[in-house]
Amino acid sequence: MCLLGVGFEPANPQSGGQYHHQWTAGLPIPQPIVTLTIPNTGYTTQYLRCFEIATLADIASAPDWDRCINPGCPFPDGWNAEGKVRISWSDNGAGGTFGTLDSFGNFVPLDPIADAQRITHYRASPNNPGVVHITLVVDDEGLLYDDPPVSNDPSNGNFTVWEFWITPCPKNWRPKLDEDLSFAAWIEPTTDHKGNPMVGTIIFLLSSSNQPGHCLNDCRLGSTGQWAWDGTTGCHDDVQFLPEQPNLLVFPRDQTPEGVGYNYDTAMSSWATNMAMVAVRCLDYGGWAYLRGYVTGFFGEGAARRIDAQDLFVADIPVDENENHIADWWEDFRDPPSRDPLSDDDFTPRGDGTLGDGLSLYEEYRGLMVRGVWQDFDPKEKDMFVMNFGAGNEDPYEPAVILNDAITSQDGFPGAGVPGEGGKGFWLLNANEGELRWVQHPEEGFWMPGKIVNFLHGYAHLRDVYAAVVVPSEDDQPELAWTLGPIWDGGLVPVIEINVTEAKNWGRLWGIDELPSLTMVIGHELGHTVLWDVDHNPADDSQSFGGDGGHHVIGQDGRVGQHTIHCLMWPYFPPRICPSGFVLCEVLCPQRGEHWIWQDGEPVAPRNVNEWTVFRPTEFCSADPGCQNLWHLNP
Amino acid sequence: MVGLRQVGLTIVVLWFGSSMALSSPPGGRFLSLPRADREATERLKEAYAAYVQGQYQRAIHLALGVYERFGDVEARWYPQWVLRLGGKDLPDPYDRGAVLGATIEGKFPFPLTMAMKSTFPSYLLARCYAALKDTKGFVQWAKRLRGLGFEQDDITRTYLLPHPSGEKLSVMPPKEAWRPLPLKFREEDYFILVPLDQACTVLGLGCTIQPNLKMAGGKGIRVTKPDAPNIVYRLFLGRPVVERLESGRGHTETLAYAPYEEGGVVWVPFYWLAKQAGIKGWEVRNGKIYVAPR
Numbered sequence: 054m055c056l057l058g059v060g061f062e063p064a065n066p067q068s069g070g071q072y073h074h075q076w077t078a079g080l081p082i083p084q085p086i087v088t089l090t091i092p093n094t095g096y097t098t099q100y101l102r103c104f105e106i107a108t109l110a111d112i113a114s115a116p117d118w119d120r121c122i123n124p125g126c127p128f129p130d131g132w133n134a135e136g137k138v139r140i141s142w143s144d145n146g147a148g149g150t151f152g153t154l155d156s157f158g159n160f161v162p163l164d165p166i167a168d169a170q171r172i173t174h175y176r177a178s179p180n181n182p183g184v185v186h187i188t189l190v191v192d193d194e195g196l197l198y199d200d201p202p203v204s205n206d207p208s209n210g211n212f213t214v215w216e217f218w219i220t221p222c223p224k225n226w227r228p229k230l231d232e233d234l235s236f237a238a239w240i241e242p243t244t245d246h247k248g249n250p251m252v253g254t255i256i257f258l259l260s261s262s263n264q265p266g267h268c269l270n271d272c273r274l275g276s277t278g279q280w281a282w283d284g285t286t287g288c289h290d291d292v293q294f295l296p297e298q299p300n301l302l303v304f305p306r307d308q309t310p311e312g313v314g315y316n317y318d319t320a321m322s323s324w325a326t327n328m329a330m331v332a333v334r335c336l337d338y339g340g341w342a343y344l345r346g347y348v349t350g351f352f353g354e355g356a357a358r359r360i361d362a363q364d365l366f367v368a369d370i371p372v373d374e375n376e377n378h379i380a381d382w383w384e385d386f387r388d389p390p391s392r393d394p395l396s397d398d399d400f401t402p403r404g405d406g407t408l409g410d411g412l413s414l415y416e417e418y419r420g421l422m423v424r425g426v427w428q429d430f431d432p433k434e435k436d437m438f439v440m441n442f443g444a445g446n447e448d449p450y451e452p453a454v455i456l457n458d459a460i461t462s463q464d465g466f467p468g469a470g471v472p473g474e475g476g477k478g479f480w481l482l483n484a485n486e487g488e489l490r491w492v493q494h495p496e497e498g499f500w501m502p503g504k505i506v507n508f509l510h511g512y513a514h515l516r517d518v519y520a521a522v523v524v525p526s527e528d529d530q531p532e533l534a535w536t537l538g539p540i541w542d543g544g545l546v547p548v549i550e551i552n553v554t555e556a557k558n559w560g561r562l563w564g565i566d567e568l569p570s571l572t573m574v575i576g577h578e579l580g581h582t583v584l585w586d587v588d589h590n591p592a593d594d595s596q597s598f599g600g601d602g603g604h605h606v607i608g609q610d611g612r613v614g615q616h617t618i619h620c621l622m623w624p625y626f627p628p629r630i631c632p633s634g635f636v637l638c639e640v641l642c643p644q645r646g647e648h649w650i651w652q653d654g655e656p657v658a659p660r661n662v663n664e665w666t667v668f669r670p671t672e673f674c675s676a677d678p679g680c681q682n683l684w685h686l687n688p
Numbered sequence: 689m690v691g692l693r694q695v696g697l698t699i700v701v702l703w704f705g706s707s708m709a710l711s712s713p714p715g716g717r718f719l720s721l722p723r724a725d726r727e728a729t730e731r732l733k734e735a736y737a738a739y740v741q742g743q744y745q746r747a748i749h750l751a752l753g754v755y756e757r758f759g760d761v762e763a764r765w766y767p768q769w770v771l772r773l774g775g776k777d778l779p780d781p782y783d784r785g786a787v788l789g790a791t792i793e794g795k796f797p798f799p800l801t802m803a804m805k806s807t808f809p810s811y812l813l814a815r816c817y818a819a820l821k822d823t824k825g826f827v828q829w830a831k832r833l834r835g836l837g838f839e840q841d842d843i844t845r846t847y848l849l850p851h852p853s854g855e856k857l858s859v860m861p862p863k864e865a866w867r868p869l870p871l872k873f874r875e876e877d878y879f880i881l882v883p884l885d886q887a888c889t890v891l892g893l894g895c896t897i898q899p900n901l902k903m904a905g906g907k908g909i910r911v912t913k914p915d916a917p918n919i920v921y922r923l924f925l926g927r928p929v930v931e932r933l934e935s936g937r938g939h940t941e942t943l944a945y946a947p948y949e950e951g952g953v954v955w956v957p958f959y960w961l962a963k964q965a966g967i968k969g970w971e972v973r974n975g976k977i978y979v980a981p982r
């Protein structure tokens with residue numbers, strides 16, 4: 054430090070004269086002894102976690118003793134001490150940072166050489182665990198003899214920087230029933246600076262959602278096995294540890310009265326270990342969970358740090374950065390108009406412009422069982438559900454009274470452009486894939502049964518969504534078929550009662566076979582469920598054309614309504630020679646401007662009878678070709 | 689004369705078929721007909737069974753009797769086979785919502801809406817007269833139906849549809865020529881039921897009845913006609929349906945009365961078997977079933 058080994062100073066303050074010292078090294082500068090202590094405690098430590106801060110200290114002798122060999126030196130036997138100064142710090146490439154704490158206790162990085170004297174603390178590397186040796190080089194102040202700098206011995210300043218990592222959830226994963234995910238948590242380094250294995254007890258804790266069932270309309274009620282308790286209530290976790298896992302002890306939070314454990318939310322390594330793998334099982338298509346790992350060992354304890362995001366100490370399942378409990382991957386894939394889990398902004402088909410189909414974004418994501426197969430939904434497409442109570446049964450076999458084709462055929466409702474092109478968004482469910490809900494008719498007072506498809510809802514539920522229910526009947530009423538209410542509102546229920554025999558035979562007059570006839574009747578009734586309020590439309594001019602409530606001869610912009618023989622909701626079946634030889638006439642054919650005339654109680658056949666042809670409906674309503682502009686699900 | 693009848697029927701077809709081509713105004717329009725008392729219900733049940741079994745004149749007589757005494761009252765009931773299956777769990781048949789709810793709830797092994805029966809005089813009368821091609825009677829009762837608010841009724845279709853086997857007066861041989869069948873039978877809800885195996889032997893139909901748990905009702909019941917061996921009819925115990933299998937394709941038709949098993953005997957409505965056997969007319973007389981010669 055100081056270049057001079059000779060100096061002048063008052064040898065004796067009382068003598069008043071000058072004395073010339075001739076300093077020798079005397080004793081070498083005491084080697085520093087570097088220790089680390091836990092800040093504000095005084096406890097020494099040999100283990101630092103990544104990014105952890107320790108107080109540095111040199112506990113070796115503070116002064117450097119030099120000796121004056123000139124006779125008459127006033128110092129006792131010529132010995133005098135001078136201070137040591139720290140001239141450099143190094144962690145030898147371990148990636149840590151030297152510094153000090155400011156008055157607020159915040160770590161302030163400093164240059165390990167230029168600011169060596171000011172350095173009081175060490176912050177371990179954020180991501181480079183391993184064995185570390187701190188080297189401290191000290192020198193004397195150089196006021197007396199200028200000793201060469203010395204550094205601490207390899208036997209001190211040694212410690213281990215450790216970290217406890219946990220893997221994240223795969224980014225392209227979304228919750229699915231009975232899918233397992235594995236997570237690893239491990240300690241680095243594997244051995245410490247003394248050669249001891251870095252092992253500890255690793256504990257995993259799972260904090261999960263608990264939606265009822267495993268999707269909007271299904272649960273394991275009545276099943277057997279480990280997860281049979283996954284019923285209609287929300288008292289079970291949607292993500293749990295597998296109960297039996299190698300090298301882990303897994304504990305349930307609860308037990309059934311029969312002693313069966315459930316809600317397995319804690320897993321612990323069976324013995325001290327350096328690494329543990331844990332498997333979690335997803336029990337809900339909309340489930341989410343937070344997995345945390347903890348370790349406790351001789352080196353310390355703490356929560357596992359995410360290997361991919363080192364400022365995070367929890368693995369979110371699934372990956373959900375906007376924390377709306379919807380997997381980011383699914384949101385990116387579906388690209389919804391809004392990412393608000395409660396949003397309901399489906400916009401296709403446009404219909405009357407009303408957005409939504411009643412299912413929230415989260416519910417579209419969580420999905421429901423469609424004829425035994427789980428299905429999620431496009432948040433841009435309006436969805437509509439229908440059930441067929443005349444579909445028969447597979448086992449034991451029972452023939453269908455109403456073939457599913459009569460509902461799903463492109464000749465009927467789906468093919469008429471509703472809800473979406475080619476029936477996209479139109480879902481036929483099994484009869485048991487909904488929950489019965491009794492609704493009292495607001496005016497008549499009688500009770501009507503409806504079927505809710507999202508009855509196992511929990512988080513982000515907007516409203517109950519009803520399936521249109523098609524029920525076969527042999528009642529004297531309805532004469533052909535009727536619809537009790539619209540699809541969208543709990544005030545009435547979209548139940549369609551079909552007099553099957555009548556509906557099958559209805560088209561026979563026009564040479565239409567049973568299935569197409571039934572298809573048209575059902576399609577027409579399904580149309581009512583999405584056009585329920587048309588009669589309340591002031592532009593509806595149907596009465597002037599002899600139309601009746603709900604049969605849609607729609608006026609656009611106040612114009613008299615238009616209708617065509619292609620229209621599902623106002624199908625014209627023109628006169629023709631029917632199989633029995635009877636001449637049938639129709640009321641009018643607006644396209645031709647022909648009217649059937651009733652005179653003096655006798656019918657007058659229209660002109661050009663032979664030109665009239667039977668058409669099956671190919672579009673939904675008559676306001677314009679292929680129109681869907683009145684249809685809505687979620688007013 | 690026939691031509692005039694045809695014109696008359698045409699008028700009604702036009703009336704109903706035009707503006708009400710398809711049904712169901714929002715909310716539906718229940719006819720709030722008075723409820724039939726026990727006596728009227730019994731007569732209407734009998735009239736209904738007579739209509740289904742092709743006894744149109746008798747059905748008219750019975751329905752007209754109810755109409756003249758009580759007006760258009762509605763009877764709603766569960767057939768015996770339903771009561772045997774459903775017991776006390778069956779909802780009030782007059783509570784349409786409850787019947788619909790029980791169907792949707794799946795409490796019953798078959799849609800209750802198909803198993804429950806209902807009718808009222810005008811409904812039956814219009815259909816009976818249509819089946820008899822009696823235009824005057826038909827128009828009268830069809831107008832009555834419309835007056836009741838049955839605006840969407842497409843009753844005229846009945847005229848054109850194949851109707852159940854039974855009397856067809858214009859082609860029926862004299863009843864003196866009818867012969868009794870050596871066949872025991874029982875009557876339930878005024879339906880004539882016969883043991884399937886015996887009936888098949890007597891009527892010349894092929895029948896097999898085998899335990900089969902994979903079939904609804906627990907038995908596989910097949911009926912074939914000798915002149916159409918490629919067509920198989922499947923019946924199901926406790927289900928008012930019959931499935932016609934032809935070239936591997938199934939076609940479901942409804943039965944007015946479901947087959948059931950008792951003491952190892954499968955009982956089937958005779959009217960359906962008679963139709964398959966090509967019997968044009970039949971009736972029960974002096975404790976026996978008499979059939980018209982083929």
